[in-house]
């Protein structure tokens with residue numbers, strides 16, 4: 001049985017980011033996995049009803065875990081509290097992963113939703129800090145292993161480990 005992987009849609013070339021752009025990482029291995037029907041391509045923010053383009057948003061007062069616990073908020077660059085929409089995005093990512101049997105995820109780092117190693121610091125000054133976005137945090141809390149795009153070699157190794 002092939003291990004299934006939830007993948008951020010922007011990594012697969014879909015122009016779904018807040019700025020209307022993608023963050024394409026399409027490589028031979030991703031194309032190969034797609035042909036093997038391993039990939040579940042998903043954009044949590046679009047699934048939650050956000051439009052493209054949209055205002056950028058950042059976590060304020062904590063990271064993804066704190067936001068899931070109601071101890072941090074997600075604000076857009078106009079200062080509007082969009083926490084509920086981003087929390088919905090996180091739950092929809094988890095449901096999509098679980099419904100399709102994904103035990104691994106490859107997600108765009110730096111995003112308040114998909115980030116798994118770093119997020120922006122909430123000051124809208126382009127400064128990152130260690131932390132997770134809300135979807136990555138919720139996926140990990142539920143046992144799904146999340147890899148950032150620069151951890152693709154580790155993800156390849158993990159799949160080989162799981163399938164040998």
Ligand code: SF4
Nearest residue numbers: 008009010017043114
């Ligand atoms: S929510 Fe995730 S998949 Fe959607 S644009 Fe942001 S980083 Fe990409």
